[in-house]
Every structure is written in C-alpha cells, then in structure tokens.
Amino acid sequence: MNKSALGLSQWERALTQFCANRFAVVCLIILALIHGAAIFADFLAPYSFSNEDRTFSYAPPSKIHFIDENGQWRAPFIYGRKITFDQYHKREYLDQVEQKYSLRFFVKGDAYKILWMVPCSWHLFGVKEGGRIYLCGADSRGRDLFSRLLHGARISLSIGIVGVLISFSIGLLVGGIAGYYGGKVDDILMRVCEMFMLFPGFYLLLALRAVVPASFTSVQVYVSIIIILSFIGWASLARVIRGMCLSLKEREYVLAAKTMGLSDLTIIIRHILPHTLSYSLIAVMLSIPGYILAESSLSLIGLGIQDPYASWGNLLSEAMGIVKIKFAPWILLPGFFILVTVMCFNIVGDALRDALDPKSS
Amino acid sequence: MMLMQIKNLSVTVNAKAGGKKILDDVSLQISQRSIFALVGGSGSGKSTTGLSILRLLDPGLTISSGEVLFSGRDILKLPPEQLRQVRGKDIAMVFQEPLYAFNPVLPIGRQIEEVFLSHTDFSPQKRTAETLRLLDIVGIKEPRRVYKSYAHQLSGGMRQRAMIAQAVALKPKLIIADEPTSSLDVTLQARIIELFMKLRDDLNLSVLLITHDLGIVEHMADTVAVMNGGQIIETGAVTQVLKNPQHSYTQELLTYAGRT
Numbered sequence: 001m002n003k004s005a006l007g008l009s010q011w012e013r014a015l016t017q018f019c020a021n022r023f024a025v026v027c028l029i030i031l032a033l034i035h036g037a038a039i040f041a042d043f044l045a046p047y048s049f050s051n052e053d054r055t056f057s058y059a060p061p062s063k064i065h066f067i068d069e070n071g072q073w074r075a076p077f078i079y080g081r082k083i084t085f086d087q088y089h090k091r092e093y094l095d096q097v098e099q100k101y102s103l104r105f106f107v108k109g110d111a112y113k114i115l116w117m118v119p120c121s122w123h124l125f126g127v128k129e130g131g132r133i134y135l136c137g138a139d140s141r142g143r144d145l146f147s148r149l150l151h152g153a154r155i156s157l158s159i160g161i162v163g164v165l166i167s168f169s170i171g172l173l174v175g176g177i178a179g180y181y182g183g184k185v186d187d188i189l190m191r192v193c194e195m196f197m198l199f200p201g202f203y204l205l206l207a208l209r210a211v212v213p214a215s216f217t218s219v220q221v222y223v224s225i226i227i228i229l230s231f232i233g234w235a236s237l238a239r240v241i242r243g244m245c246l247s248l249k250e251r252e253y254v255l256a257a258k259t260m261g262l263s264d265l266t267i268i269i270r271h272i273l274p275h276t277l278s279y280s281l282i283a284v285m286l287s288i289p290g291y292i293l294a295e296s297s298l299s300l301i302g303l304g305i306q307d308p309y310a311s312w313g314n315l316l317s318e319a320m321g322i323v324k325i326k327f328a329p330w331i332l333l334p335g336f337f338i339l340v341t342v343m344c345f346n347i348v349g350d351a352l353r354d355a356l357d358p359k360s361s
Numbered sequence: 362m363m364l365m366q367i368k369n370l371s372v373t374v375n376a377k378a379g380g381k382k383i384l385d386d387v388s389l390q391i392s393q394r395s396i397f398a399l400v401g402g403s404g405s406g407k408s409t410t411g412l413s414i415l416r417l418l419d420p421g422l423t424i425s426s427g428e429v430l431f432s433g434r435d436i437l438k439l440p441p442e443q444l445r446q447v448r449g450k451d452i453a454m455v456f457q458e459p460l461y462a463f464n465p466v467l468p469i470g471r472q473i474e475e476v477f478l479s480h481t482d483f484s485p486q487k488r489t490a491e492t493l494r495l496l497d498i499v500g501i502k503e504p505r506r507v508y509k510s511y512a513h514q515l516s517g518g519m520r521q522r523a524m525i526a527q528a529v530a531l532k533p534k535l536i537i538a539d540e541p542t543s544s545l546d547v548t549l550q551a552r553i554i555e556l557f558m559k560l561r562d563d564l565n566l567s568v569l570l571i572t573h574d575l576g577i578v579e580h581m582a583d584t585v586a587v588m589n590g591g592q593i594i595e596t597g598a599v600t601q602v603l604k605n606p607q608h609s610y611t612q613e614l615l616t617y618a619g620r621t
Contacts (some may be wrong), residue, residue: 182420183420251461252456252458252461252462253461253462253463253464253465255417255456255462256454256456256462256463257464257475258415258417258448259415259417259448259449259453259454259537260448260449260453260454260475260476260479260527261445261446261447261448261449261450261476261479261480262449262475262479263445263479266475266478266479270464270467270475271464271467274464274466274467275466
C-alpha cells in the first residue's frame, strides 16, 4: 500500500491547504520568531529586565554608527551620552564624541540561567562596561526597553498559552462529560456554564482579581492571573464540545467500546474527544489573543504583573500620559507587539479553520 | 452445563407514557461451548435481546422485567462497576460492520489493547505482545502491519477478524455476535464461521449468534430460537427446527430462504 493509493490523510490535506495561504504562513513564522525570542530572551537581550541606570531616564534609542566624526569607516559603535536639560527642563542626551563604545557580540553581562536551568552570563550583543546600548530607547528608570520587551514577551505569551491549555482541558472535559452522560448531569453542567457566560468577562476578571491578596509575590500573581483567565474562558468551549459529543456518542465504536467494558472516562477521552480535535485546535488559536489582551488590560490598569517584572501590558501602562508619548514615543512599542501578535494568532487561526473545516471551500 | 439463562425478559420503549413492549417475555438458555442462534426478520428484537444482556440499550428503552442469569448472578441487577467487569471480560460482542465498530482515528492494535488496559495490569510491552498473538490466532497473516493500520486501510474480512481478536482477548465465556457475517461476501462468511467454530473449541466459549441467514445457522449453530414481533415463537435443536418447523413464521422464513 503506497501513500498515493491511499490518498492524503486529513492532516496532510490540511497542511497543503494551510501552506497555500502565504499570508498565514508569514504570520506563523512571525509567531514562531516572537516565541523563540521570548524563550531565549535572556540571551538575546543585552540586559536583565531590572537592570537600570537612572541617569538614562527616557533615553532615546541609541544610534549605531559606522562612520566616526572624522569620516572614517570602522566597526559599528555607539557614542557615550550625557544628559543635559534645555531651558524648559526637557531632557536632552548629547553624544560624547570622545566616548566610543563598539558593538560587541557574545559579551558577558547580567547573569541568568539558560532555559531556567544552566547558569550563564553570555549575551548576544552589548557594549563594554560604562556605556549603555538602548536599541528601543529607555523607560523612566533607564531600563532598556528592548530587553524588557523580550522579557515581557515571556509573561504575556506564556499566560496566553498556559491559560488556554488549562481552560481548554476543563472545557473539553466538562463538555465531554455533559454530552456523554446527558440528562441531569448535562442540565446541571450547562446551567453552570451559562452562569459563567452570563457575566461580562472583563468585570468578572476585575472582581476575581480583587479577591487575590495584595501581599502576593509576583509569581503568585502570575499564577493567579492564569487561573482567573482560565476560569472565565472554559464555558463557551464546553458548550460547543457538549453539542459535538451528543452526536459522537451515538457512533458505533462508542457502543463497541462500552461492550468491551471501558470506563466512561476512557471512552470520553480516547474515543470521543479526539474527534473534536480539529474544532478545538481552531478554537485554541482564536482564543489565545483574548488571553494576551486580558492580561495586558489587567496589567495596563495596574492589576496584573507588577514592576519591576515586565509584561507587555504593564510596559504599555507607562505610555498612559500624552506628554510621555510626545517626548518618548518608543514606549508605545509594547502596544505594537501586542497588536502584531494578536493579529498573527487571528490570521493563523482563520487559516487553520479554512484548512481543517471540511465544509469550507 | 448451563452458561446463561434469560428469564422472561421484557423491554419497553417510552416506559413513562405507558409504553410499548418491543421484547415480550423472552426466555432462552445457552449452555457452555454451544452456539446459539437467534433468528428473525428485521425489527423482531434479536439485536435488542443481545444488547439487553450487556445492559447497553438506548436510553429510551427500559428493561421492564426479567432476569439475565450469568454464572449464578443476575446481570440486570449488578452495580455499575461489576457490570463493567462483566463487559469484555465475561461477555464480549462482535458487530455487523467492523468499519464502524473501530474508531477511525486510532490504529487497530491500540484499540485491541484497550481491553487489556481496562481489565488487566499488563505492562505496555505485554499488551502489545498479547495483541499481536491474538491477531495471529484469528488468522491474520501480518499481525504487525494490521496492528499499526487504521480500520479503513483493512479489507472487510481482516477487519472482522480484528474485531473477533478484540472480543476473545480476555477469553470471555460468551460472545454475542450481532450479524457477524452480513457485511462479508460468501467465501469470507464461510471463513469467519470456521473461525468462530475453531475459537469455540480452542477457547471453550459459547456464541450467541444473531442472524437472519438460515444457511449460517444450519452450518454453525447447535440450538436455534426464532423471533418475531419481540417474542420467541419457536426454539429447539437446529436439525429439528429446520427440518420440521412447527410455527408458520418459521416455515415462511424457510420458504424465502429457498429450502422447503
């Protein structure tokens, strides 16, 4: 039996169709890059998320030069900068021509652990002690925004993925159980779902966040945000999965599994839920942006991740004053990253739906 | 020796609103190492009888009275967990169309293994080894290939053999075979019947054969019961019933099967 005689499997067909959508493939690559950057944030970023130098408050992005003041070509370098104030007390950073810091690769800097395990202090690039390089400018306390964006990506992206995984496990299981057993169990579980769907999500989010003690450490806050988000997100999925299970449980292989004495849970997990996979995969892709946005909104209004830890939401919260945006426009960058990520997830999700849904043309 | 006894089994549809009996006072006895055929037209209640033995009727159907005695216990009164132990371990089932009885997204081997997974504490290696051995027993030439195949990749005969392999995995005492040969062509039917006879002798099991094909009954069964309209209208040894049918419906069946 060769492959061509059997035809393409469902997944191969879906893959072909997905790849035909060039735009979605580009988005998928962007997502992969952003996630890769988040995983290796420590190495890619020149500084740790809390490395600050207050003499560089709101320093604009460093200009990388190739030609020095005498018109000579040389390896890329940046000038040292000195803060002064103009007559309106506005900060101005002046290049110090005599201080040159050449851009160097694989330099030692802030210590960290590769993948949270191996201690290391190498960074992809940096400048030697005394100079500071700000690829995307600095924030109010002179921390490198580029480094903080990369570290923030870890929190913002992982909350989306972990949150979705938790809420989908709950949603699949609850939907599966409700659909499989039917009757009273179904009634009760679906009424509970409806109660969760009844509340406007964001207010429920705020209310639940208010229950979390203020004394929590950052890690505890992070975990509690994930739990709160998953808590809100499972209900709508559970309803759809329940509907699919109502029809799937009538299949003969479910009856066959029962005659073999498989337990109900085994039947639900092995014989019913896998058939909802293509739907759930699409739903996962389309709901991750919701989690990223919810975390960002919480952090934006100061209820999420707390300084000095970075997430895209709390980085963006610095940009809440028009004056800051006027004089340090680079602090809007986290918003750009949120936009791009959310868009990419949506486009990839849509493309997945087109590829996996047999009813789409 | 007696293996299973069904006493006065009645099944009602829509019991709350008065209901209508679709099985009416069905009684039968299956002895050990025998093949018991249940014959009848469509809708006569053959399959319903088979499914009520394992208590797997549709939610709309209720068993209104009767007993199913299996090695001294009434299956209809067993608590859920003990009932689950009976299913697959003591009584297994073979379906008419194995294409639908196998989950299309799991390889055949993995599905046969599920029987061991839920009834034994075999290690994964042992489960695989046992499954391959079973596939060999039911006469599959390349057990390793079939183990990895999906239901749609196998021929009808192979699928039915795999289904039987799954049914005999834990050496049950009774196999309920619901039209096991109806989806196969004539030569394959003969092979599957041979397989059932061989397994009966090797594994010492009984078969409740649900069918409408009197040819198979004649070849295979020891005892036969004829059903019509939810009732057993005639029962007896196969030779006797087929040679000398007492009931007019049995005579009719035989006429249409072309053996008057």
